Amino acid sequence: MTLLQATGLILLGIIAGFINTFAGGGSMLVVPFLIFLGLPANVANATNRVAIFLQEIVSTATFHQKKILDFKTDYPLLLPTTLGSIAGAFTAVDIQEELLRKVIGGLLIILFFMILLDPNGWIKANADRAKARNPFIRFLVFFGIGFYGGFIQIGVGFFMLAGLVLGCGFDLLKANALKVLLILSYTLIALAIFIYYGLIDWSTGFILSCGNMLGAWLGTRLSIRWGAKYIRYILLVALVLVSLKLFNVF
Secondary structure: OOHHHHHHHHHHHHHHHHHHHHOOOOHHHHHHHHHHOOOOHHHHHHHHHHHHHHHHHHHHHHHHHOOOOOOOOOOOOHHHHHHHHHHHHHHHOOOOOHHHHHHHHHHHHHHHHHHHHOHHHHHOOOHHHOOOOOHHHHHHHHHHHHHHHHHOOOOHHHHHHHHHHHHOOOOHHHHHHHHHHHHHHHHHHHHHHHHHOOOOOHHHHHHHHHHHHHHHHHHHHHHHHHOHHHHHHHHHHHHHHHHHHHOOOO
16 A cells, blocks of 8 residues: 555545444545455445444544543443444445345435424434333334444444434434444454455554544544534535435435
C-alpha cells in the first residue's frame, strides 16, 4: 500500500466513523475502497470489522462516560443480536450479495419516509408506542438485525436504530448509544469467526481503524451535544445517499 492510499484510507475511515456513529452506512464507502485496493470482497468485508470494532469501543466508552449508556440496564438486547451475528458471519464467509443489496436499498427508502413523515416518533422517547412489546417478537427482530450485521454490516445502523426507536420506544440519542453497544458486542463475535477463516488483512484494518476511531470520537461528542433532532437530519441524508449507492446510482 502506498502512502497516498494509506492517507486516503485514514481520511475515509474518519468519514465512515463519523457517519456510523450518527446513523449508519459508513461501510458503504469503506468496503468498495478496500476492494479497489485489491482485497477480495469477502476479505474487504471482514477487514472492515477491525475498524468497526475499535470504532465502537471509542463510541461506547464515550456514551457511557456521558451517562447516556448504563451497562447495568442496557444489556437485554445483547443476546439476540449476538446470536444472530454468529449465524450471519458464518453465512458471509462466501456468498453473493447483489440481490440483497437491492432489497436493502428498497427497505432503506421506506425507512426514509417513515422518519420524514413521523419526526416526533424518532425525536422523543415513547415506550407506549413500541411495536415490539412482546419479548419473543423483540428477540426475533434483533436476532434478524444481528444476522444482517454479522453477514454484511453495510447499513446495519439504520435497521438497528429502527428496531430501537420503533420496536423499543427509545429516542434517537439513546437509540444511537444502544446501537453502538450492540454493534460492538456482535462485531467481536463476527471478527473472531473471520479471524478463524483467515479473512483479515491486519495492516489495512489497523490503518483504517485510525480514521474510524477518530471519526467515532468526533461523531459521538457531536451527537450528544446536538441531540436527537439533529441526529434525525443526518440520518435522513445518510439514508438517501446509501440507498442511491445500493442501487448503483453513483
